[in-house]
Every structure is written in structure tokens, then in C-alpha cells.
Amino acid sequence: MGLLQLLKSQFLCHLIICYVFLVSGLIINLLQLCTLPLWTVSKQLARRINIRLAYCITSQMVAALEWWSGTECTLYTDPKSYPLYGKENAIVVLNHTFDIDFLCGWTFCERFGVLGSSKVLAKKELSYVPVIGWMWYFLEIVFCKRKWEEDRSMVTKSLQKLQDYPENFWFLLYCEGTRFTPKKHKISMQVAESKGLAKLKYHLLPRTKGFWVTAQNLRGTAAAVYDSTLNFRNDEAPTLRGILNGKKYHADLYVRRIPLELVPEDEAECAAWLHKLYQEKDDFQEHYTQTGRFPGPTVSPPRRPWSLINWLFWSCLLLYPLGLLLTQLISSGSLLTIVASLAVCSAVSFGVRWMIGQTEIHRGSSYGNKEVPLNNN
């Protein structure tokens, strides 16, 4: 293990990175709160400011992946579609298989200049996560309870609000609705069988309602669906803890650009279209398993310096007062202040561990885990 690698694996380094992330995140959340009065005066200006503030948070995590861990991201795509990425609004359909698939998504957003503005149909529970979840309120992220009857009108309203969004965005949909586990896969394949649908080997059965409502409400706003299939080389199982430890992964992403006009408007036809899309995605994953690559030509969109610059900025801003504080603390020699400081460090460490836990599949929800009574007619 090299010296740099040894340094990256040190708990103290992680604590410093997490301190910068947490404190800068809370400061940005506060600044976002201060933009509230602006929404009534100039909604578009408030949105543009919030896009930039959100970028300051999410790009720190992207910087950890790109610059700290040095993870490589390769894109497999049609060269004719490539120039359009980042220049139009799009609905992104991505497999939900890895702890950090969302972070790879963010990384591609960063490379195409849409990181601050990108959106997702996210489960309501994530809105309570400090920093990220609070930031999402101001980004007009669409939340769902994963109960269609309750979600229908709220999701529709939130999507309609995006029709006059001032900057290009990608709207991410994990149609599987939850992350892949063998148990959830087994249950969803029982549902597939009962519906007479072909079985999938690498994906859960997609939930079609969210996709249909998104396609319907973003027609005329989004130009295309980006069908995206992600995998990692050498059977890597990447985690956020691995990224913090400086572990380098190799992400491969296959993207097909499908004009939104090709997605049927009728709900049942749209559902059938999505099921067929997932069967194709499954074939791509099979191809990857057999050959170690996706079909078609590759490009490696270059990493941009902005995520690193932003990270260095916040580190300098927040580590200087921390250094001063620690020096004063040690020179004061007061046992009480030292104990209080250790308690604050433990709180930061505990808080961040809890947040990292949100990204771990083995701590995932029970959604899709329960056997459903099947109608085999």
C-alpha cells in the first residue's frame, strides 16, 4: 500500500472530509432557507441560485469519487447522441443495483454540466436526511410515498411545476422502485410470472406508473429518455465507505437516447413499452457479464476541475477556524472543553455514519420484500 493510499484510509482524514461536508452542507441549507422570500419576487432567479447552492453540496461527493478515489467512468453511447447530452432536458431510467449508483449518476451529470439542476423521483424518507434531503426541497425534487393512490396527485403537480424550469435538467427514475436484493428479485419475478411477463435476471420488475406519469407530464419539456445501464468491472461492489477509503472503482455506463415521442401516451401501452425496455436492459447486462463490456463505442467524458475547486474552497474556509479552535483548546488545557470537543467529534462521526447508512443496500427498506397475493388468471 502506497503512502497516499495509507493516508486515504485513515479515520482522521475521513473525519475531516465529513466535517467539511456536514458543516458546509448545513451552511448551504441555511443560505437556501434565506432564498425563501426571493421565490415570491422572482421564482426563476431563486431557482438559479438554488441550483448553484445545491452544486456546492453534491459536487463534494462527486469530487470524492472523481478526485479522492480516482474512480474511472466510461460511457458507451452512440456518437450522434453524445453532443445532445447536457443540452436538453431528459428523463433518465437507471438500474438500481449498487450502493453508489446515484453517485455515478451525479458524476455523469457533473461531466455534462447538469449536476446542480438534476432531479429524481425520490422516496419521501430521503427528504428528512440532513443536508441532502433538506437541499432537495429547494431543488423541487419530486417525492413519493410509494403508495400510488397517495402519490398520484402530488407527483403530477410537482412534475408540472418543472415545465418552466430555467436550466437544463435530467430527471432520474429508478423504475424498479427499490434496490436489488435476491429476495426482492424473487418476489418481483413471481409478480412478473403472474402477469405473463418475461423474467428478468439482473433487474427487479419495473413499476410502470411513475414512468408513465413522468413521461406524460414532461412531454414538451423533456426531449428524450436516456435509457442508462450501469455496471462495474471485475464484479466490484462499490460502496461510499470504499470511496472514502480512496478505493478506485471502474464504472461503465451504457446510454441509449430515445426521443420521447417514441414513448406511447396510453398508460397500458406505455407500461408494455417499459417492460420491453427492461428486457433489453437485461440483455445488455447479460452481454456485459459475458464479455466485460457493453455494446457500441466508448467515450470517457473528462472530469472537470469545478468539483475539486469547490471542495478545496470549502475545506480552506472551514478547516482554518477548526485549526484555530483546536489550538486554543489544547493550549487552554481545560478538561471540560476537551471532553466537549470530543463529544462534538463523536456526534459528527455518528451523524455521518447514519447518513452513509442510507446509501447501503443491506440497510434498505422492506418495500418489495413482502410476498403479494397473486392472481394467476
Ligand SMILES: CCCCC/C=C\C/C=C\CCCCCCCC(=O)SCCNC(=O)CCNC(=O)[C@H](O)C(C)(C)COP(=O)(O)OP(=O)(O)OC[C@H]1O[C@@H](n2cnc3c(N)ncnc32)[C@H](O)[C@@H]1OP(=O)(O)O
Ligand atoms: C446516467 C445519468 C444519471 C443521471 C442522474 C440524474 C439525476 C440524479 C439526481 C439525483 C440523484 C439522487 C439519487 C437519489 C435516489 C433516490 C431514489 C429513490 O428514492 S428510488 C424510490 C422512489 N422511486 C420510485 O419508486 C420510482 C419508481 N416507482 C414507481 O414508479 C411507482 O409506480 C410509484 C409511482 C412510486 C407508486 O408506487 P406503488 O408501490 O404504489 O407502485 P405501483 O402502483 O406501481 O405498484 C403496484 C403495481 O406493482 C405490482 N407489484 C406488486 N409487487 C411488485 C413487485 N415486487 N415488483 C414489481 N411490481 C409489483 C402490482 O401488481 C401492481 O401492478 P398493477 O399496476 O398492474 O396493478
Ligand SMILES: CCCCCCCCCCCCCCCCCC(=O)OC[C@@H](O)COP(=O)(O)O
Ligand atoms: C465529500 C463526501 C463526504 C461523504 C460523507 C457524507 C456522506 C453523506 C451521504 C449522504 C447521502 C444521502 C443521499 C442518499 C441517497 C441514497 C440513494 C438511494 O439509493 O436511496 C435508496 C432508494 O432509492 C431506495 O431505497 P430502498 O427501498 O432500496 O431502501
